[in-house]
Amino acid sequence: MYGFLIGVGVLLLLSIIWMVYRIQTLVSVVKGSDKKIASGSNKVNAILFVLFLVGTTILMFWYSIKEFKNYQLPIASEHGVVTDQLFWITMAVTGIVFLITHVLLFVFPYKYQYKEDRKATFYPDNNKLEIIWTIVPGVVLAGLVISGWMAWSDITAPAPEKAHVVEIMGYQFAWEIRYPGQDNVLGDYDYRLITASNSHGVDFTDKNSIDDFPSSKVVIPKGEPVLFKIRARDVLHSVFAPHMRLKMDAVPGMPTRFWFVPTKTTEEMRAELNNPEFEYEIACTEVCGRGHFSMRKVIEVVEPEAYQKWMVEQKSFIQQNPALAENLNAETKELAEIQISKSKK
């Protein structure tokens, strides 16, 4: 019934629009205004441009200021401060250009709308002007590029030796975390070793892997460099930690990396935002299939002491599942058994 009523309403509306359209067409033919070079609509359009300029400018400033706290995510890494600063510098520069060009673009139509008694100025070129507005943007852009390039070089420089290593592996549709254990060296892996009980494909014949341990969340210390070693098991994924201003694709067959220094613990951030539920998160930003939108992992930033304490408490893969150590050669098996016996104490 409602559908029928809506249908009738739409039909009525369309027929009214149609009639208005026909009437205005006929009126314009009678008045002969369709023969004129510029009809009365010319003025209306000119005014609309100015109204559009004023209206949208107010709307833009109002919303940008009102929502600032919502869209400006708090920064929780050292390089994030730099990149955000670059972002806002670029915003200021482009914002000025945006406003000036748009004021000109929308005021000119009003100011220079068609008048029968006026003739446009024949002004085909001016090389001086062209040179000025080639060089000025060039110089401004060079400034932006160079500051961006310096930041980029710092961010992508090799990680410090002492950086805490965390391996993040993406697969459809979750992340798995592996820590290198006390030796801070991750053991080898091979995708052909992946089984139900060894989802990382860790190669336990490598001594370095004996103390590697999994974790359900990424725990990292505040104020110390952290190196994410990133890989993927099936298709492309991308590690995105918005508060850390960190993003790096996870590529099957090609391990990638990103290092950074977290600056605020989860607790500090909770206090700052007055939100006891707050968690740092990792999301996937490279389309990877049906569950792309649900690849969440929590990052917990803690004080360095708490981090050390947490490390010690973790159980390695082998401790959790001694069966993994069964087919190893004598030497590594011994190391593995020491590990297993440690956990039993």
Next chain:
Amino acid sequence: MATATVAPHDEAAHEHHEHHDNFITKYIFTQDHKMIGKQFLITGMFWAIIGGFLSILFRFQLGFPEMSMEFLRPLLGGWIDESGALDPNFYLALVTMHGTIMVFFVLTAGLSGTFSNYLIPLQIGARDMASGFMNMLSYWFFFLSGVIMFISLFIKTGPASGGWVVYPPLSALEQAIPGSGLGMTLWLISMTFFIVSSLLGGINYITTVINLRTKGMSFSRLPLTIWAFFLTAVIGLLSFPVLFAAALLLVFDRSFGTSFYLSDIYIGGEALPNTGGSPVLYQHLFWFLGHPEVYIVLLPALGITSEVIATNSRKPIFGYKAMIISMLGITILSFIVWAHHMFVSGMNPFLGSIFMFLTLIIAVPSAVKVFNYLTTLWRGNLIFTPAMLFSIGLVSFFISGGLTGIFLGNSAIDIQLHDTYFVVAHFHLVMGSASFFGLMAGVYHWFPKMFGRMMDAKLGYIHFWLTFTGVYLVFFPMHYIGIAGFPRRYYSWTNFNFADMYTDLNMFVSVAAIITFAAQFIFIFNFFYSMYRGRKATLNPWRSNTLEWTTPLYPEHGNWPGEIPTVYRWPYDYSKPGAAEDFIPQTVPLSATPESNLPHEQEMVALEMEIMKDESEVLVANESKH
């Protein structure tokens, strides 16, 4: 050279007596560039409706995630699950198809295909394209490609769903997503035909512009539209084959067990045998087309805008040479910036630095173009035809979207913004909406030439203002969402604390999108109604200088009934001091306008007289041969 210019005249004279078109040769397998242009236009409009409609479907999901989609079941069938929700796989298919259709079928074929075909011969003074047959093939390969893509929308496993960039391994492995099965195969076949179509078209455009210009139409007298179409064709010719190579290797990986892009993959409970491939290789190959593609859709729109703004400002385009140089600059630079799409793909960060520098250089010629448009408006005598409104709208989008490109081209800032809604906002403004507005400006401006009737201006104004505000209301808010870190291609954001907000803004965007989409039907109505019932057009309704307005109202195949007119001046002699009218068509000799000639033009008059004398002698000689 003299014989070369005269020969086509001769040929055309024969054509007039012998050529009798039947329905099929006139409307279907036509070799007339004007009809082929219209075929591209109508097909492009069909695809624009499909592509737009797909976006409305996923905007439903994003704006109203809680809403039951039951009402779409008659259309989408099994893609709506029992609880009335949209299937997440199909959501990805919608996004993918929206991108593919809009970029390739609407903005490449619909824009470049339509106007390059329609305008090149008319504006350079040629009877037709260099090869009418290849031109016809170009359309029919495009048509075939469209048919295949259309079929892929309806198959059981759904169309390709890995994003319009179809990155492997997702697009290579059927286990990864159902759309990578038959749907992806059809996508690849369809794109292959599309590439063939683009190349056939591009070769033709280039050849025609170089070889078939009428007497006097030197490169320095070409309208900027033609310069834009010419450079677009060059870009397409050089970059589309690379996409073909990328696609071919993907076909091999998918069907013949090679490992160009695949390595170390464990999926669906088994380890695949492929090793040694690199998904990043695909990204390099894809973006080697993908980035120039941005300029393939944008340059024609900028060319059309230059023409429309100059005509309706009653002023010469400011900095004609600077415009050409900046287009040349964009053409060349467009080939060496591709990897700015890959700053965080895992490629060597040093490459990132190089591409950041190159990318920001390309902003300079773009800025020059904007300043030149502004100066053209300055002290003009502006007539707001719908085409003019859409051109001004284009300049606005070009500025807004171009400026956000400065953020994204900076690799340090791009770390945070890559693959967020900021990127979506950026390219929809600068590439999507700007090019779309160029297309609209072109249709409104050349409709009288295409169909001999005028489109209704008032409906055009309503269409413009609804679309212009609509586009800004859709895409401007996306910047905020993007700065807040919302990732692209997400079915829903509620899984994350950081993105569990802006439901109101997303709803707003969806409503704006629906209204903007609905407003396009005003255009569709105006277009088809005016085609049959519109006011009869005059021969030169916009009082324009270019050659196409010297043809009859309904030009036959061959364009000019008699001789092809000769060109004596550049196309932008608007409001020349001393001239009686505010425009002097390109066909008016300098010797006929001593009152308005500039000093250096006055010097050329003698030369011109000499050439005219030679020309008339040749004509007399030709006449006597018959």
